[in-house]
Amino acid sequence: MPRHPTERALEEGIERDFTRNLSYGEYLDLARVLSAQHPRSVPPRHDEMLFIIQHQTSELWLKLMMHELRSARDLIREDQPKPALKRLARVKHIQTILTEQWTVLATLTPSEYAQFRSFLATGSGFQSWQYRSVEFLLGNKNAEMLRVFEHDPAVRAELSTLLHEPSLYDEVLAWLSRQGYPVPAELLDRDWSLPHQENEGLVELLGTVYAAPQQHWGVYELCEELVDLEDNFQFWRFRHLKTVERIIGSKRGTGGSSGVPFLRRALDLTFFPELYAVRSRIQDVEPEGYHHD
Ligand code: HEM
Numbered sequence: 001m002p003r004h005p006t007e008r009a010l011e012e013g014i015e016r017d018f019t020r021n022l023s024y025g026e027y028l029d030l031a032r033v034l035s036a037q038h039p040r041s042v043p044p045r046h047d048e049m050l051f052i053i054q055h056q057t058s059e060l061w062l063k064l065m066m067h068e069l070r071s072a073r074d075l076i077r078e079d080q081p082k083p084a085l086k087r088l089a090r091v092k093h094i095q096t097i098l099t100e101q102w103t104v105l106a107t108l109t110p111s112e113y114a115q116f117r118s119f120l121a122t123g124s125g126f127q128s129w130q131y132r133s134v135e136f137l138l139g140n141k142n143a144e145m146l147r148v149f150e151h152d153p154a155v156r157a158e159l160s161t162l163l164h165e166p167s168l169y170d171e172v173l174a175w176l177s178r179q180g181y182p183v184p185a186e187l188l189d190r191d192w193s194l195p196h197q198e199n200e201g202l203v204e205l206l207g208t209v210y211a212a213p214q215q216h217w218g219v220y221e222l223c224e225e226l227v228d229l230e231d232n233f234q235f236w237r238f239r240h241l242k243t244v245e246r247i248i249g250s251k252r253g254t255g256g257s258s259g260v261p262f263l264r265r266a267l268d269l270t271f272f273p274e275l276y277a278v279r280s281r282i283q284d285v286e287p288e289g290y291h292h293d
């Protein structure tokens with residue numbers, strides 16, 4: 001009779017005495033993490049657990065995303081684009097997980113959600129300060145969004161700091177300037193609490209990079225990494241919108257917005273407008289021997 005693999009594992013000296021040693025659960029503070037699910041529905045509805053865990057896992061990934069994005073921004077400020085690229089590579093994988101995760105919530109039917117939606121009262125994603133921090137780090141600045149945090153001065157203060165600091169894109173532009181690229185001066189010293197406005201001079205500068213990528217490889221690589229980030233961000237927004245659409249249809253949001261129409265408008269937002277504008281400026285290569293009249 002073959003023995004169970006764990007039986008053998010214990011003989012191999014697996015640690016069993018955690019009275020003095022740090023255990024798995026202690027290190028991860030699992031007692032707190034796993035006792036933080038508090039369904040509100042009375043009587044308790046089975047599907048509320050899914051709703052809570054979907055949000056909590058999203059918030060955990062958002063926490064890591066903020067950590068990596070803030071670090072990437074600071075590394076670029078310190079003229080270290082290579083380690084910054086490493087951070088951004090990780091962010092992209094987190095975004096993939098966050099986007100994929102919508103498939104779990106999509107198993108929640110409208111009838112199931114309706115069983116506990118009213119217990120959420122006016123709670124809504126508008127009040128996710130980590131999501132707002134990520135938006136601010138990427139440059140979608142909007143002081144109005146701080147108003148939903150008046151009840152929580154510590155969170156409000158932290159968001160206000162991020163609002164007034166340069167975004168990742170602002171730091172990339174400052175780095176470009178230090179590399180000797182002619183970045184328009186108005187982009188290098190401005191009120192950082194305002195969103196970046198599309199700038200023609202910057203589109204032209206990027207035009208030279210994209211016309212000859214091999215001569216500007218470091219810049220080109222970083223720019224395309226930013227486009228990947230924006231692409232991924234939009235995939236998340238799109239999946240949120242489609243999941244919300246199948247669960248609440250055209251109902252208004254608990255946060256006070258129009259719901260799906262509001263989420264649809266967010267798909268028109270762009271963090272890096274010049275990186276998209278430059279794409280239509282790239283000359284298509286003509287076939288050999290082709291002559292215009
Ligand atoms: C049944 C599931 C969900 C529904 C019906 C839903 C619905 C909505 C609606 C209608 C809004 C607009 C604000 C409002 O008026 O309430 C919104 C915003 C938002 N939701 Fe959800 N949501 C769901 C799940 C999630 C999950 C799992 C997350 C993950 C963290 C999330 C994050 C957000 C964020 C961050 C916003 C603010 C978006 C922005 O400001 O652009 N939502 N949601």
Ligand SMILES: N[C@@H](CC(=O)c1ccccc1NC=O)C(=O)O
Binds near residue numbers: 055122123126248254
């Ligand atoms: N805005 C959602 C409610 C909602 O999704 C929600 C409610 C409480 C805590 C987090 C939420 N998630 C994201 O919007 C709705 O209108 O049904």
